[in-house]
Amino acid sequence: MSKPQPQQQTPPFPNKYHVKLVSSSDSKACIICYKPSTTVLLADGNGDFFYVCPGHLLDEQFASPIHPQEYSDLISSQKELTDKKAKLEKDLEMEKPYIWNTVAGYWKDKKEKGEETKYDKLKKELGEVTKGLEDKTKSVNGYKFKLYKLHQDIYKGRIMAHQKKVYSVQRATKIQQEGFFPSVPSHNLE
Incomplete structure (x- = not known):
């Protein structure tokens, strides 16, 4: 029973x-x-x-x-930006001009032609992503x-x-x- x-x-x-x-x-x-x-x-x-x-x-x-859906969306977009920043930093390190490249004349030729190198593009994109990440972090920390x-x-x-x-x-x-x-x-x- x-x-x-x-x-x-x-x-x-x-x-x-x-x-x-x-x-x-x-x-x-x-x-x-x-x-x-x-x-x-x-x-x-x-x-x-x-x-x-x-x-x-x-x-x-x-x-x-x-946590409302709005806050969860902020957290997920912050995580995406963090991942994107880490990937860009890794790519930037791979494209970084080293002294032996300047000796060979590779970077000099690109600069004289006025072309933007892949390194410069990545650097600019990293700056934009970093600024966006800072804004998202402020939004997350200041969320009421x-x-x-x-x-x-x-x-x-x-x-x-x-x-x-x-x-x-x-x-x-x-x-x-x-x-x-x-x-x-x-x-x-x-």
């Missing part, structure tokens, strides 16, 4: 938080360092929110960004993520705080109901 499996409770809100900014007059204490912060993490479905400093979002032990996933321990703490709040509200309403506390006996003692 198989044992019945315990039911998995679905969390009250998903582990997907949107980054929102508020005005400085609406800033509140960060949940980690208690400094005033204007950055708010808001759970999908508005089930949870809290204030946090932007620096804490860089900590992998607190939260990790959810809008969605974050909390570390599992932090997320569990947020769920526990939410459940504690719900329990407190339920308890307060039960206390207000008539008949919650026992009543004083009404019969006479004689």
Whole structure:
């Protein structure tokens, strides 16, 4: 006979938080360092929110960004440019003019005719690729993520705080109901 499996409770809100900014007059204490912060993490479905400093979002032990397709495209194009740059550097090294070529007159003839050598073309192309790679790297490093996933321990703490709040509200309403506390006996003692 198989044992019945315990039911998995679905969390009250998903582990997907949107980054929102508020005005400085609406800033509140960060949940980690208690400094005033204007950055708010808001759970999908508005089930949870809290204030946090932007620096804490860089900590992998607190939260990790959810990479959108746009960011993945930037990373892939950066990798392509890096590979292309490495190939061009290798080709450039192969075409590099050495002293024995100038002695033989090979490079001198090309320069006098005004022709652009393969080395010059590769050098120019390498400069363009390097500039493009620098731009992509700046874009990747400066990318502002809008969605974050909390570390599992932090997320569990947020769920526990939410459940504690719900329990407190339920308890307060039960206390207000008539008949919650026992009543004083009404019969006479004689």
